Amino acid sequence: MNRLGAVEAVRKLQRRELTAVQLVRACFARIEQRENTVHAWTALQKQAALDRAEELDRGALRGPLHGLPIGVKDLFDTVDLPTRYGSPIYDRHRPGLDAASVALCRNAGAIVIGKTVTTEFATYQAGPTRNPRNEAYTPGGSSSGSAAAVADDMVPFALGSQTAGSIIRPASYCGVVGYKPTFGGIPRAGVKSLAESLDTVGGFARSVPDVALFSSVMMRDTRMLDLTYEDKPRVGMYRSLQWRHAQAETKEAFAQAAAILSRAGARVEEIPLPPEHCVLVQLHSDIMAFEASQALAYERTEHAVQLSPKLQAILESGAQISAEQHINNLARAAESRARVDAWFQDYDVLLAPSASGEAPFADLGTGDPQFSRAWTLFGLPCINLPFATGPQGLPVGLQLVGPRHQDHRMLAIAAWIHARLLTANSPDIGASDMWPRG
Amino acid sequence: MNRLGAVEAVRKLQRRELTAVQLVRACFARIEQRENTVHAWTALQKQAALDRAEELDRGALRGPLHGLPIGVKDLFDTVDLPTRYGSPIYDRHRPGLDAASVALCRNAGAIVIGKTVTTEFATYQAGPTRNPRNEAYTPGGSSSGSAAAVADDMVPFALGSQTAGSIIRPASYCGVVGYKPTFGGIPRAGVKSLAESLDTVGGFARSVPDVALFSSVMMRDTRMLDLTYEDKPRVGMYRSLQWRHAQAETKEAFAQAAAILSRAGARVEEIPLPPEHCVLVQLHSDIMAFEASQALAYERTEHAVQLSPKLQAILESGAQISAEQHINNLARAAESRARVDAWFQDYDVLLAPSASGEAPFADLGTGDPQFSRAWTLFGLPCINLPFATGPQGLPVGLQLVGPRHQDHRMLAIAAWIHARLLTANSPDIGASDMWPRG
Numbered sequence: 008m009n010r011l012g013a014v015e016a017v018r019k020l021q022r023r024e025l026t027a028v029q030l031v032r033a034c035f036a037r038i039e040q041r042e043n044t045v046h047a048w049t050a051l052q053k054q055a056a057l058d059r060a061e062e063l064d065r066g067a068l069r070g071p072l073h074g075l076p077i078g079v080k081d082l083f084d085t086v087d088l089p090t091r092y093g094s095p096i097y098d099r100h101r102p103g104l105d106a107a108s109v110a111l112c113r114n115a116g117a118i119v120i121g122k123t124v125t126t127e128f129a130t131y132q133a134g135p136t137r138n139p140r141n142e143a144y145t146p147g148g149s150s151s152g153s154a155a156a157v158a159d160d161m162v163p164f165a166l167g168s169q170t171a172g173s174i175i176r177p178a179s180y181c182g183v184v185g186y187k188p189t190f191g192g193i194p195r196a197g198v199k200s201l202a203e204s205l206d207t208v209g210g211f212a213r214s215v216p217d218v219a220l221f222s223s224v225m226m227r228d229t230r231m232l233d234l235t236y237e238d239k240p241r242v243g244m245y246r247s248l249q250w251r252h253a254q255a256e257t258k259e260a261f262a263q264a265a266a267i268l269s270r271a272g273a274r275v276e277e278i279p280l281p282p283e284h285c286v287l288v289q290l291h292s293d294i295m296a297f298e299a300s301q302a303l304a305y306e307r308t309e310h311a312v313q314l315s316p317k318l319q320a321i322l323e324s325g326a327q328i329s330a331e332q333h334i335n336n337l338a339r340a341a342e343s344r345a346r347v348d349a350w351f352q353d354y355d356v357l358l359a360p361s362a363s364g365e366a367p368f369a370d371l372g373t374g375d376p377q378f379s380r381a382w383t384l385f386g387l388p389c390i391n392l393p394f395a396t397g398p399q400g401l402p403v404g405l406q407l408v409g410p411r412h413q414d415h416r417m418l419a420i421a422a423w424i425h426a427r428l429l430t431a432n433s434p435d436i437g438a439s440d441m442w443p444r445g
Numbered sequence: 446m447n448r449l450g451a452v453e454a455v456r457k458l459q460r461r462e463l464t465a466v467q468l469v470r471a472c473f474a475r476i477e478q479r480e481n482t483v484h485a486w487t488a489l490q491k492q493a494a495l496d497r498a499e500e501l502d503r504g505a506l507r508g509p510l511h512g513l514p515i516g517v518k519d520l521f522d523t524v525d526l527p528t529r530y531g532s533p534i535y536d537r538h539r540p541g542l543d544a545a546s547v548a549l550c551r552n553a554g555a556i557v558i559g560k561t562v563t564t565e566f567a568t569y570q571a572g573p574t575r576n577p578r579n580e581a582y583t584p585g586g587s588s589s590g591s592a593a594a595v596a597d598d599m600v601p602f603a604l605g606s607q608t609a610g611s612i613i614r615p616a617s618y619c620g621v622v623g624y625k626p627t628f629g630g631i632p633r634a635g636v637k638s639l640a641e642s643l644d645t646v647g648g649f650a651r652s653v654p655d656v657a658l659f660s661s662v663m664m665r666d667t668r669m670l671d672l673t674y675e676d677k678p679r680v681g682m683y684r685s686l687q688w689r690h691a692q693a694e695t696k697e698a699f700a701q702a703a704a705i706l707s708r709a710g711a712r713v714e715e716i717p718l719p720p721e722h723c724v725l726v727q728l729h730s731d732i733m734a735f736e737a738s739q740a741l742a743y744e745r746t747e748h749a750v751q752l753s754p755k756l757q758a759i760l761e762s763g764a765q766i767s768a769e770q771h772i773n774n775l776a777r778a779a780e781s782r783a784r785v786d787a788w789f790q791d792y793d794v795l796l797a798p799s800a801s802g803e804a805p806f807a808d809l810g811t812g813d814p815q816f817s818r819a820w821t822l823f824g825l826p827c828i829n830l831p832f833a834t835g836p837q838g839l840p841v842g843l844q845l846v847g848p849r850h851q852d853h854r855m856l857a858i859a860a861w862i863h864a865r866l867l868t869a870n871s872p873d874i875g876a877s878d879m880w881p882r883g
Contacts, residue, residue, distance in 0.1 A: 086743075100541050107638075110743035191641055194739040200545075200634035227739070228768035301632040301665070305524075305548035330666035334850045412772045 008033040013075055013163040013217035020074040027060035027074030031118060034076045038161045041445050044142050046135040047156040049081045050088045051121035059118050069116035071224055071232075078156045078165035079109055081122040082129050082149075084197040092199045093125040093134060093149070096310045106197025108166060108208050108225050115224045123152025123165055126373060128303060129173055129201050132315035133373050138180060140401050140442045144366040147177030148373030150211070154181040157211040159445065164212045164221050168198055169383055170205045170295060172362070172376025175406055178211055178391035179361035180374065182402030182442045184425075185211050186218040189412050190386030193225045202298035204337065205291075205383050215390070215422040222414070230415035234422040239272040242424075243354035245408070246277070248285050249377045254364030256403045260395035264358060264405055267431040268424060278350065278357070284381065287343065290336055291380035293325075297333045300325030344385045351410035356420050361404040365397030378406070388414045392425045393441070394432065402442050446471040451513055451601040451655035458512040465498035465512030469556060472514045476599045479883050482580050484573040485594040487519045488526045489559035497556050507554035509662055509670075516594045516603035517547055519560040520567050520587075522635040530637045531563040531572060531587070534748045544635025546604060546646050546663050553662045561590025561603055564811060566741060567611055567639050570753035571811050576618060578839050578880045582804040585615030586811030588649070592619040595649040597883065602650045602659050606636055607821055608643045608733060610800070610814025613844055616649055616829035617799035618812065620840030620880050622863075623649050624656040627850050628824030631663045640736035642775070643729070643821050653828070653860040660852070668853035672860040677710040680862075681792035683846070684715070686723050687815045692802030694841045698833035702796060702843055705869040706862065716788065716795070722819065725781065728774055729818035731763075735771045738763030782823045789848035794858050799842040803835030816844070826852045830863045831879070832870065840880050 008030060011019070019025035035053050042048060056076065063074050084090050084102035091097045105113065113119060124134035129149040136151040138144035139159035146155040150167030154177030157165050167174045169187045178185025186209045193208040200206060208225075212218040216234055223231035244265055246253075253261075269275045300307060300322040306314060307322050314322070328336075350357070360378045367374055382389045388409045395403040407424065409417025433441055446468060449457070457463035473491050480486060494514065501512050522528050522540035529535045543551065551557060562572035567587040574589040576582040577597035584593040588605030592615030595603050605612045607625045616623025624647045631646040638644060646663075650656040654672055661669035682703055684691075691699075707713045738745060738760040744752060745760050752760070766774075788795070798816045805812055820827045826847045833841040845862065847855025871879055 086747075097541075102540070103535075103538050105743040105747070107740050107742040110746050111739075114742070114746040194638070194736070194742065195641060196638035196740040197743070200632070203629055203633060226768050227764075230769065298632070301549075302545050302634040304545040304552065304632065305543040305635070308548050308552040309524075309543070326665075330664050331668065337850070412775070 009037040010160045011163065012214050013212055013220050016163055017071070017073060017075055017220070021068055027063045027118065028057060030074060031056050031060045031076050031120065034120060034162055041159055041161065044445055045137055045139045045155050045159050047123055047152040047159065047161060049091060049122045049124055049152070052088060055087060056118050056120040063116060071115050071220065072112055073116035075117050075164065076120045076162050077112060077117045078121055078123045078153055078162045079119055080125050080150050080153050080165065080167050082125045082168055082199045083109055083166060085109055085119065085122065088122050090122065093127040093129070094313065096306055096313045104197060107194035109197070111225045112221065120162065123156055125149050126151060127315050127318055128199060129168060129170055130321060131317050131373060137369055138366050138401065139445060140182060141399065143368060144401060145180065145369045145373050147180035147366060149173040150177050151373065153211050154178055154183060154185065157213060158183045163217060164210055166208065166210050168206060168208050169379065170201045171291065171383060172379030174209045175379045175389055175391045176362045176374055176376055179402065179404030180366035182393040183211050183213055184215055184218050184393065185209065185391040186222060187389045188222060188226060188414050189388045192414060193222070200302040202295045203302060204298060205295055207383065215418060215425050219418045226414070228415055231418055234419040236419040236423045239274065240355040240420045240423065241274045241353065242268055243276060243278040243350060243357045245357045245359045246280065247359055247378060248280055249288065252363045252377060253360050256395060256397035257360045257364045260403050260405055261360060263395065264428055267428055271427045281346065283343065287381040287384060288377050290340055291384040293328060294333065294336050294340065294384065296321050296325030297328040340384050347385055348411065356417060357408040359406045359408055361391045361406040365399055365401035365403055382408050387411055388417050390417065390421045392421060392428060394428045396441065400443065447475040448598045449601065450652050451650055451658050454601055455509065455511060455513055455658070459506055464502045465556065466495060466502055468512060469494050469498045469514050469558065472558060472600055475597070479597055479599065482883055483575055483577045483593050483597050485561055485590040485597065485599060487529060487560045487562055487590070490526060493525060494556050494558040501554060509553050509658065510550055511554035513555050513602065514558045514600050515550060515555045516559055516561045516591055516600045517557055518563050518588050518591050518603065518605050520563045520606055520637045521547055521604060523547055523557065523560065526560050528560065531565040531567070532751065534744055534751045542635060545632040549663045550659065558600065561594055563587050564589060565753050565756055566637060567606060567608055568759060569755050569811060575807055576804050576839065577883060578620060579837065581806060582839060583618065583807045583811050585618035585804060587611040588615050589811065591649050592616055592621060592623065595651060596621045601655060602648055604646065604648050606644060606646050607817065608639045609729065609821060610817030612647045613817045613827055613829045614800045614812055614814055617840065617842030618804035620831040621649050621651055622653055622656050622831065623647065623829040624660060625827045626660060626664060626852050627826045630852060631660070638740040640733040641740060642736060643733055645821065653856060653863050657856045664852065666853055669856055672857040674857040674861045677712065678793040678858045678861065679712045679791065680706055681714060681716045681788060681795045683795045683797045684718065685797055685816060686718055687726065690801045690815060691798050694833060694835035695798045695802045698841050698843055699798060701833065702866060705866055709865045719784065721781065725819040725822060726815050728778055729822040731766060732771065732774050732778065732822065734759050734763030735766045778822050785823055786849065794855060795846040797844045797846055799829045799844040803837055803839035803841055820846050825849055826855050828855065828859045830859060830866060832866045834879065838881065
């Protein structure tokens, strides 16, 4: 029962064919069985979740998320659970309010069962989470616990955030759908700020319609509930100038997807890569470092010794960038963004790698966000579609990128594309059944 | 001594001609004398401020704000002082960290002596603060306490924020310099979010160089420390389509400024108002209402009864706007912004009204932000220059608007313009001496 997707579960809950108590119990049974291996959670509240579930079971239907258990990345403030932001500085922190996104989910009937592991302030210092497909590997970061919890069927949905590649990469490594909306799409109030012009709230689920259901509530966009798409999409294949860092499994998945989509009637064309895109990874890194050194000023000036050396180095490098240089960087990003925006006159979506390949070993860190930096910099909506398998039997995803503020349409096309990719690969099973489960 | 400006005070502090303890004591003496009338503060920490001052006096020079006492709008998180966001919901709130802007000031040597009154979540429900020039009148909002404290010589600088007109309007009503940087210029981390695409951190001081000193620290832009300007500015006079709401004193100040600047050698031209600007006030209001209803989701869903009827109405109206409409609104704002950006090929700054006139009576609310909405919507840097006097003897300011991310240049031109406006009006005194003091 814990393996039910959100759309299916909420349908049963609304028909009272399933109780919220049953669903919460099933999720906790899975967590109790697996958490010692996966380490997805920083805090859990079983009794409070069951009490809330019982209340929902007894009462009227609460909203479109009635009775659905969710996980919340521990970068988001919560009124009833500790919030550590992945840092020992906040070991005893209780923010006293809910992040806006959490409040919107709760108000629509969702049950927050716990907080999920984030890397240190959503940067690179890993938490304890392991990839649920094989615990020798990283789940990716920074939304490590949210991606792992959803992949391991502990919850049907979990909140995450992306400043570089913190949704798309863990989704790809864990084999789930990860969705980063257009910049500003879901409110950020109550989410610890890392880089103001980049931070974006999103989430993880095991299917496109499941992620659309939650996003529809948080973005107040009911168009996302109807993912009907009758057309044939025009797909621009964007290898990216980081292609040389892509491993064989990613290159193969990319080619395979192009073939499948062409056969399905999509117009698939390779986009010539603008040479100036070679600067985008560095541009994003510099903008993020400058803004992080500003946003984390309190931690940097008052608690430096409790920051990891990795984060200290990033903040230090950011502090070396002058305002003048930063403003130039923002201007260059805006120019580049305008040129990419124009591509969407010819393409409905772009298809791009989600990560260089399968998840790396856990002791090598949380992987590299290089394939996501440009899209986050541009503020474009992105989604990871789990699809292929690498040499270690781990998931490999592909990324769709849509035009700004056309999220509802991008999600509809993503559902169309994902269905075709999955059918071609393994006609009888859903994406998240393609890889080993604990 | 409490009347010293920040630049002058810090020069004396750095030469050890003045101690931080003396300055803090002088500020508290003024507060003790006047706070019962002005009601600028929600919390004060005299002993902690004196302890910190003593520490600074004994130690090495700490930074460019060494020993300067400041006030912090109670919308900003502070680790050592309660933070109410102007709402009874947060009566017992202690955030457990400093907003990034506060940390940057403290790290440069500033001493936070207390929190200043904000309206409810920086919207329209007034706090107890009165206009220090005449307590029958409002100081404006939402940064009511910060503007009043600086105008009344209680502190040389105070932090504020603007989502509609919350810096420029109270600065105009109280007769101080109020500066709203380019959107994103000062980090927002730790400031309660009201409308993500509009909220901007800024501050109040009694002169342009004083506000530039603090901004230079928080924006990490040392160019702001040299306000030399040798040229003659090209000034675009922008009446605004709200001109019919401008009172006689504002119209007169506007005409007088044009004449003074022309005589001083500036090129002064009236900008023809684009008819489509008639929608900007409504566009800003709608974007703000939508985003506020999202950002304040926790308060709206969990603590509705503790919200003022005024705020409830705004959030309710925002909740009626669909995502589709909001996205259209953002697109229309972006188009309009691009056209105004192009004006800066012909003009170095725009001169515009700051408010319709003098401060209204306190029981009529905090005044109308209509003359600021367009500039906040466009994210352009703005500064209020206190200059004229209305029929009740209260201050009337004028607003300069600069090109995006050219804040250092706008501040230099503002200093040039302000010097000329003041000399013409009252050759022997500074701006803040033009109006009655308690």
